[in-house]
Amino acid sequence: MHVGILIALLSATLFGASMPLAKILMGSVSPWLMAGLLYIGAGLGLAAVNVSRRVVGRAVAEAPLRKSDLPWLAAVITAGGFFGPLCLMFGLARTDAASASLLLNLEGLATMAIAWLAFHENVDKRLLMGAFAILAGAALLSWQGSASLNRGALLIAAASLFWGIDNNLTRKLSSADPAQIAMLKGLGAGTVNLTLAFALGAALPAIGDILAVLAVGFLGYGVSLVLFVLALRHLGTARTAAYFSLAPFIGATLSLALLQEPMTLRLIAAGGLMALGLWLHLTERHDHDHVHDEIEHEHRHRHDEHHQHAHGPDVPAGEPHSHKHRHEAFVHRHPHFPDIHHRHGHKRARSDGPS
Incomplete structure (x- = not known):
């Protein structure tokens, strides 16, 4: 299996695992404060890792963020750390939770659409079919009733769009140190979310609950984001987003054990759809003569x-x-993904099926 696929699946696993863990802690921490603490946990945890590596002389040989990267980083934090949560907050105040859960699955579709249409990343029929199967499974897991198209729903759809923009802009930074990117994004987004939470009157919970949320944030948001950035480097945005869409199924599966939730026909059907999507992606082969400028x-x-x-x-x-x-510049042929060395144009989508 391609290393980028393994990294993307591990990223989805960590983020998916954070969902039931956050749900367990939700009784003592307000939702908005939870979001801020999760981001801060990611930022502080990765900052501690970076400092400890430097102290023991084990710094990773990664390209640092340069001055030219700062506008992209600012845009990532603004789109994903400010406008996304802001739209979600106002949307949740105007719609029911079931509709919100369903609509938030639009993030994967938004990410892929932007990668395809705005950044001209190659997306073939096999990838689209797999992505829609995975997203259909995620939607089935979230579905608890009918979703009404009102102002709240439109705001939540806007939040998904901002997170899709965030994912695509993060690709622009994927050649730099992923731990540094995730650390700065976590600290920036965490500060924004905590500020909004306290502005809405949130109160800090017990220190034990705070530490637990920070730990979940470090793994489920921080380490997961590091792996997500690495996957962007290897797979491109659309494919990384497609694999990452498995996170809701992973979270639902873990909920069976952690929260004693029942095994349902809906969970089995969603698992089947996601397994189909994963198979379509794993058997993709993109192979043609291409030019490296x-x-x-x-x-x-x-x-x-x-x-x-x-x-x-x-x-x-x-x-x-x-x-x-x-x-x-040179020309050659081999199976490849739209990684940092294969961002060339295509006259038509290519997919030669399983190798």
Whole structure:
């Protein structure tokens, strides 16, 4: 299995596991304060990891965020950490919880649509069919009644759109250190959410509950986001979002054990749809002659077929390593995903089926 797929599935597993854990803690922590503490837990936890690595001299060879990345990072925090939660807050005040849960599944579709239409990422029929199967399973898990199209529903759809924008803009940063990206995003989004929570009159719970939420945030939001960014690097936005859409099923499955919730026909049917979508994605093969344009960029790499370049005296020895390097233009053919080296255009969608 491709390493990017494994990373995306692990990211979805951690985030999905955070759902039932957050539900257990919801009795003592308000929903809006919960969101802020989860983000802050991600930011503080990753900050502690970064500091400890530097102290023991085990810093990872990743490209740091540069000055040119800051506008993209600001846009990510603004879209995903401010406008998304803000629309969700006002939407929840105007619609029922069942409709809100269903409508929030639009995030995956929004992410894929933006990647396809705005950033021209290749999306073939097989990927679309798999994504709709996974999202149909997620919608089935969320469905508890009819969803009325009112102002609240439109606001929640807008929140999904902002998170779809967030996911696509994060791809612009995916060649940089994912832990640094996730840390800054967690601290930024956490600060915004906590400010809104306290403005709405939220009160801090007991210290034990705070620590528990922070721990869930570190794993379910922080580590999961690090893996999500790495998956973007390997798979591109649309495919990462499609695999990540398995998170609701993972959360529902864990709820059976953690919350003693019953096994239902709906859960079995949703699992079947998601298994179909996963199979369609795992058996995708995208293989054609493609051109690598000349490009200069910086990211963590080894000297594989895409990285044959000379080093100056300032480049650290050993692999993997990170430094600015230039790719010469060349043409070749092999199975690939729209990763950071395969963001070329397509005259038509290609999918040659299972290998």
